[in-house]
Amino acid sequence: MHHFRYSGSDLHCESVDLAAVAKLYGTPTYVYSAATIADNVTRLQRGLAGLDAQICYAMKANSNIAVLRHFANLGCGFDLVSGGELRRVLVAGAEVKRSVFAGVGKTEAEIKLALENEIFSFHVESEPELVRINHVAGTLGVKAPIAIRINPDVDAHTHAKITTGKSDNKFGIPLKYAAAAYEAAAKYPNIHVKGVQMHIGSQLTDVSPFVEAVEKVAPFAAELKAKFGISYFSVGGGIGIVYRDALASGPQSWWDAQPEGKRPITPEAYGAALVPLLQPLGLKILLEPGRFMVGNAGVLVSRVEHLKRGAGKNFLIVDAAMNDLVRPAMYESFHEIVPLRRDTSRRALVADVVGPICESGDCFAKDRQLQEVGEGELIAFLSAGAYGYAMASRYNSRTMAAEVLVQGSKFELINSRESFEHLVAGEKVPAFLK
Numbered sequence: 526m527h528h529f530r531y532s533g534s535d536l537h538c539e540s541v542d543l544a545a546v547a548k549l550y551g552t553p554t555y556v557y558s559a560a561t562i563a564d565n566v567t568r569l570q571r572g573l574a575g576l577d578a579q580i581c582y583a584m585k586a587n588s589n590i591a592v593l594r595h596f597a598n599l600g601c602g603f604d605l606v607s608g609g610e611l612r613r614v615l616v617a618g619a620e621v622k623r624s625v626f627a628g629v630g631k632t633e634a635e636i637k638l639a640l641e642n643e644i645f646s647f648h649v650e651s652e653p654e655l656v657r658i659n660h661v662a663g664t665l666g667v668k669a670p671i672a673i674r675i676n677p678d679v680d681a682h683t684h685a686k687i688t689t690g691k692s693d694n695k696f697g698i699p700l701k702y703a704a705a706a707y708e709a710a711a712k713y714p715n716i717h718v719k720g721v722q723m724h725i726g727s728q729l730t731d732v733s734p735f736v737e738a739v740e741k742v743a744p745f746a747a748e749l750k751a752k753f754g755i756s757y758f759s760v761g762g763g764i765g766i767v768y769r770d771a772l773a774s775g776p777q778s779w780w781d782a783q784p785e786g787k788r789p790i791t792p793e794a795y796g797a798a799l800v801p802l803l804q805p806l807g808l809k810i811l812l813e814p815g816r817f818m819v820g821n822a823g824v825l826v827s828r829v830e831h832l833k834r835g836a837g838k839n840f841l842i843v844d845a846a847m848n849d850l851v852r853p854a855m856y857e858s859f860h861e862i863v864p865l866r867r868d869t870s871r872r873a874l875v876a877d878v879v880g881p882i883c884e885s886g887d888c889f890a891k892d893r894q895l896q897e898v899g900e901g902e903l904i905a906f907l908s909a910g911a912y913g914y915a916m917a918s919r920y921n922s923r924t925m926a927a928e929v930l931v932q933g934s935k936f937e938l939i940n941s942r943e944s945f946e947h948l949v950a951g952e953k954v955p956a957f958l959k
């Protein structure tokens with residue numbers, strides 16, 4: 526569900542014409558819908574009714590400080606994975622107290638920063654990490670709240686690069702060693718055993734792996750509550766979104782029309798499956814959704830540079846590239862591509878949609894059917910709000926794109942397009958080369 530629609534023939538984000546945004550701020554530009562984010566938060570909260578639930582938005586998906594502030598205003602905490610992310614939470618004027626710190630390689634400096642800002646809990650991935658957290662907490666004279674991440678060995682049936690809950694992934698501690706890990710954790714003088722955590726993967730389109738994982742971990746969570754008095758169970762993130770037919774995916778009728786087994790997870794279905802399993806535990810339940818919250822709330826607007834007609838192949842060359850949106854190159858992922866101005870009288874065009882970067886991997890879509898568009902016209906990559914700008918780079922010395930937030934008929938630049946001067950600001954020629 527999202528707020529990107531054609532109004533007449535022009536693609537709008539809420540009440541804002543995307544062409545007007547492109548005219549003002551240029552391209553490529555990410556545009557996010559504040560209403561979509563708010564709706565996603567509300568729907569997930571409603572789906573979890575009956576639980577004492579706390580949403581910790583996985584800010585790795587989109588960490589713009591305006592987006593973070595919006596989440597904080599909506600009552601969310603954050604799932605963060607670095608000192609940089611923690612500092613973004615502070616800059617956004619949001620609370621670290623409602624946030625959890627995940628990741629397999631937290632440094633001493635990061636642990637210290639989190640403790641100084643009263644992090645809700647650390648999600649611990651190994652015994653050596655516990656030793657380190659205990660040590661840093663000791664130097665500060667505090668007790669560090671922790672949960673151990675359990676790897677439930679469940680197949681999430683998603684892309685190999687984003688599956689995390691199998692025993693051959695680097696994440697968490699296998700369930701069979703978890704009891705011993707908790708016994709050890711409880712003995713550290715500067716550790717407060719506060720909860721238990723799991724996360725099995727990203728872009729799950731079926732609730733059954735979540736159910737399987739919760740069924741495996743819930744009895745253990747109950748034991749931990751009895752033994753150590755833990756107060757929360759984090760079930761991680763991973764709820765998938767619609768990438769195909771993303772524009773049509775608003776109404777319930779679209780969802781009903783999908784074949785059985787191909788329907789994306791709704792927050793209602795997620796809640797209906799998990800609430801009965803979690804409620805009896807009597808624990809606070811944390812959720813760490815990233816993609817579900819922001820994925821369909823963002824598009825990447827780009828301008829067509831050329832339509833190159835090759836031998837048996839057309840190439841639509843646009844001004845966005847793999848450095849701006851790496852997901853298709855990295856995960857072979859699908860993003861819907863639509864014109865900003867829809868014109869049904871135009872012919873169809875089948876083309877590879879590519880960026881200007883000098884490698885063949887800089888391809889957003891192969892043999893994609895589109896409305897014919899030409900030089901200077903605008904297109905949008907849909908469902909780009911999660912892991913879009915957040916994974917962007919400066920490859921080919923391309924500067925970082927601009928970001929804009931829309932709310933109703935208002936829109937504002939929330940990150941200006943990077944300048945060349947900023948791009949090279951930290952670089953210099955050493956004296957021995959002069």
Ligand code: LLP
Nearest residue numbers: 583724727728762763764813814815816912
């Ligand atoms: N919690 C933990 C511990 C995680 O590792 C992740 C994501 C999340 C929550 C949020 O997962 P989500 O709700 O967004 O599925 N760059 C990839 C996705 C990587 C996800 C990594 N971990 C992509 O573009 O598909």
